[in-house]
Amino acid sequence: MLQIANLTFDSPFILAPLAGYTDLPFRRLCREFGAGLVVSEMISCHGLVYKQANTLAMLASNPAERPVSFQLFGADPLIMGQAAALLSTFHPDLIDINMGCPVKKVTKRGAGAALMQEPQTARAIIENVISNSMVPVTVKTRIGVDSQHISALDFARMAEDAGAAAITVHGRTWAQGFTGIADWEVIAQVKQAVAIPVIGNGDICSHAQGLAMMRQTGCDGIMIGRAALGNPWVFTPGGKPTELSPLLDGVCRHLELIEQTLPAGHMPGCIKNHLGRYFKGLPESASYRKMIYDCKDLPALRQVLASIRGNI
Numbered sequence: 001m002l003q004i005a006n007l008t009f010d011s012p013f014i015l016a017p018l019a020g021y022t023d024l025p026f027r028r029l030c031r032e033f034g035a036g037l038v039v040s041e042m043i044s045c046h047g048l049v050y051k052q053a054n055t056l057a058m059l060a061s062n063p064a065e066r067p068v069s070f071q072l073f074g075a076d077p078l079i080m081g082q083a084a085a086l087l088s089t090f091h092p093d094l095i096d097i098n099m100g101c102p103v104k105k106v107t108k109r110g111a112g113a114a115l116m117q118e119p120q121t122a123r124a125i126i127e128n129v130i131s132n133s134m135v136p137v138t139v140k141t142r143i144g145v146d147s148q149h150i151s152a153l154d155f156a157r158m159a160e161d162a163g164a165a166a167i168t169v170h171g172r173t174w175a176q177g178f179t180g181i182a183d184w185e186v187i188a189q190v191k192q193a194v195a196i197p198v199i200g201n202g203d204i205c206s207h208a209q210g211l212a213m214m215r216q217t218g219c220d221g222i223m224i225g226r227a228a229l230g231n232p233w234v235f236t237p238g239g240k241p242t243e244l245s246p247l248l249d250g251v252c253r254h255l256e257l258i259e260q261t262l263p264a265g266h267m268p269g270c271i272k273n274h275l276g277r278y279f280k281g282l283p284e285s286a287s288y289r290k291m292i293y294d295c296k297d298l299p300a301l302r303q304v305l306a307s308i309r310g311n312i
């Protein structure tokens with residue numbers, strides 16, 4: 001049973017933070033499909049402190065998605081502390097700190113993966129976030145800057161010493177970005193190095209693979225990112241259905257959850273990004289995706305889904 005601080009989760013499988021994707025409807029969907037914990041997109045500490053509208057919109061939550069973790073990113077310990085205090089008032093179950101994002105617009109300001117090069121600043125951030133937070137604080141990082149600098153063990157010990165309640169390790173270096181394969185060996189070493197729960201992450205595409213990572217590395221939980229897109233069944237032992245009908249049931253449930261959160265008449269592109277992915281691997285996937293992308297509004301989208309179902 002995965003336990004972080006005083007929280008016990010009913011599954012060790014966690015939905016990873018995915019910018020542009022892990023919004024409230026998708027988090028709720030993944031919880032319904034069995035994820036034990038879901039994580040928000042990364043939230044800018046500056047956006048929060050300066051109360052920018054698009055950042056505040058990312059704080060939308062609902063009791064049905066709990067337990068939920070909200071992830072903060074930033075490089076300034078003081079602002080990160082202020083952001084944590086604000087975030088705490090929205091009562092997430094956990095606050096996570098992003099110390100692994102390789103995207104340039106994040107690292108060039110010293111945040112995300114760049115913090116692996118600045119362990120003292122990283123430590124100050126963790127301490128400040130903890131002292132301003134009403135909930136346990138976790139850290140998500142990578143195995144190191146590059147293959148010559150695998151620092152995850154020291155980094156994890158530092159995070160534990162600073163008070164982090166758990167650490168997620170994506171088994172790639174900053175230099176790798178999303179290429180190459182995740183290194184489970186370093187995840188296993190981190191597990192040996194610290195007493196706090198260790199969550200393994202990287203390339204897990206099925207429930208069975210997640211269990212294998214837990215067995216091989218000894219990690220306490222599994223975080224799944226890309227494989228959950230268009231596939232919330234990844235959190236179930238049975239996996240994604242091969243039949244179109246149960247697949248469409250999942251798509252329709254996702255759309256229903258989206259409709260519950262969206263202002264009427266609003267149709268952001270991310271809906272199409274999400275829904276188009278469900279059909280990946282089917283012979284008709286390209287034509288279904290095109291039909292979805294051509295939709296101008298939600299009623300049109302519903303009609304397209306009904307017509308796909310009608311063809312079964």
Ligand SMILES: Cc1cc2nc3c(=O)[nH]c(=O)nc-3n(C[C@H](O)[C@H](O)[C@H](O)COP(=O)(O)O)c2cc1C
Nearest residue numbers: 016017018019041042098170202203204224225226
């Ligand atoms: C589109 C996309 C957005 C991501 N956004 C975030 C983010 O906001 N915060 C974060 O810590 N990691 C982010 N990641 C990294 C994932 O959380 C995860 O660590 C990585 O994709 C490896 O796991 P996977 O192989 O299961 O996808 C993102 C990855 C992708 C592909």
